[in-house]
Amino acid sequence: MRSVITGTGIGVPPHVVTNEALSRIMDTSDEWIRVRSGIQERHYAAPGQGSTDLGALAARQAIADAGLLPGDVDAVIFATMTPDHVLPGNGPLLQVALGLGDIPTFDIRQQCSGFLYGLELADLFIQSGRYRRVLLVGAEVHTPFMPWHLGWDTVIGLEVREITEAERMENTASRDRTVLFGDGAGAVVIEGRDGAAGLGPIRLHTDGGGAGVLTMPGASFKRRPFVSHAQIEAGETLPVMSGKEVFRSAVTLMPQVVREVCALSGVPVEALDLVLVHQANLRIIEGVQKALGLPPEKVPHNVERWGNTTAATLPILFHECRQNGLVQPGMTLVFTALGSGLHWGAALYRT
Numbered sequence: 001m002r003s004v005i006t007g008t009g010i011g012v013p014p015h016v017v018t019n020e021a022l023s024r025i026m027d028t029s030d031e032w033i034r035v036r037s038g039i040q041e042r043h044y045a046a047p048g049q050g051s052t053d054l055g056a057l058a059a060r061q062a063i064a065d066a067g068l069l070p071g072d073v074d075a076v077i078f079a080t081m082t083p084d085h086v087l088p089g090n091g092p093l094l095q096v097a098l099g100l101g102d103i104p105t106f107d108i109r110q111q112c113s114g115f116l117y118g119l120e121l122a123d124l125f126i127q128s129g130r131y132r133r134v135l136l137v138g139a140e141v142h143t144p145f146m147p148w149h150l151g152w153d154t155v156i157g158l159e160v161r162e163i164t165e166a167e168r169m170e171n172t173a174s175r176d177r178t179v180l181f182g183d184g185a186g187a188v189v190i191e192g193r194d195g196a197a198g199l200g201p202i203r204l205h206t207d208g209g210g211a212g213v214l215t216m217p218g219a220s221f222k223r224r225p226f227v228s229h230a231q232i233e234a235g236e237t238l239p240v241m242s243g244k245e246v247f248r249s250a251v252t253l254m255p256q257v258v259r260e261v262c263a264l265s266g267v268p269v270e271a272l273d274l275v276l277v278h279q280a281n282l283r284i285i286e287g288v289q290k291a292l293g294l295p296p297e298k299v300p301h302n303v304e305r306w307g308n309t310t311a312a313t314l315p316i317l318f319h320e321c322r323q324n325g326l327v328q329p330g331m332t333l334v335f336t337a338l339g340s341g342l343h344w345g346a347a348l349y350r351t
């Protein structure tokens with residue numbers, strides 16, 4: 001028996017924010033963002049809309065797409081680094097929103113690799129016979145990281161005013177990160193099925209030695225209090241990133257782990273129909289494509305419309321590829337991701 005993705009769905013936040021809109025509140029430009037990252041626009045959640053809300057939109061669609069009712073789901077895995085609350089996790093909140101009954105829910109993190117780690121868990125649950133139908137959700141609302149007191153409401157049209165020079169300078173201090181991220185959610189339903197289609201093999205890796213290259217120092221339970229005005233003012237409640245190091249790791253380790261799952265399954269890399277790469281930066285995606293020696297059409301991307309949605313990128317991309325006909329029955333594809341942790345991995349999937 002194999003674990004098969006029988007339904008997909010996405011949660012699309014309402015506000016589309018262009019590079020030009022961001023350039024009105026900080027020193028950046030459409031050209032810089034496009035050239036360095038490929039991103040043209042991203043979605044922002046509405047005020048008060050959390051990752052559970054977006055996850056619920058995606059999950060409802062995925063459950064219906066699988067031809068199921070919410071009551072048919074046996075377990076939930078919710079991957080996010082931007083939960084509605086520190087406690088409890090999004091799992092119980094999603095369970096209530098969807099009316100799933102008292103089934104178990106697992107909250108996982110693993111940031112950009114959250115979807116892949118979730119796939120591994122779902123596969124183990126299904127292979128062991130513990131659960132038959134697993135709902136896996138990746139959802140993020142990154143926008144609360146942004147310093148909203150500095151005129152950010154203007155980019156989603158909730159406020160009409162010129163921002164001050166001081167606000168612009170402060171926004172510019174975090175521009176290397178804030179321009180990259182967007183909000184969004186993707187969900188898949190995974191069920192056990194006999195036949196050749198389905199998941200496997202999956203390879204996951206973690207290198208805690210790289211924990212410092214992408215981390216959020218503030219809002220930490222090593223601090224007393226765990227969050228303070230001083231931390232906010234010091235920019236410690238925003239992720240801190242060594243962009244170049246993450247970039248180098250991504251273009252090296254993702255091709256390596258794709259080759260690992262290919263070797264384990266006996267499928268040559270050139271025989272893959274598609275490689276779905278975590279959508280953080282178009283230059284990284286192209287770097288992975290070139291390192292694998294694959295033509296660009298085998299490595300689709302949507303980062304230009306979504307920005308980096310962390311745990312949501314792979315399920316959103318897979319859903320869109322199914323919708324636009326790029327994913328067809330009988331294909332062999334690989335999902336791969338790398339992110340904060342460092343966590344990275346790859347999963348081979350036959351449609």
Ligand code: UT7
Binds near residue numbers: 247
């Ligand atoms: O999901 C995993 C999470 N993260 C990633 O995968 C990110 C991986 N890294 C990257 O994508 C790239 O490193 C970035 C896109 C973050 C940055 O690209 P880069 O080519 O490494 O640029 P840089 O950091 O070397 O910055 C080059 C210049 C700097 O100016 P100076 O010092 O050369 O005068 C920055 O201050 O670009 C400046 N800069 C900006 N300019 C306009 C940084 N951010 C911006 C911005 N707009 N948004």
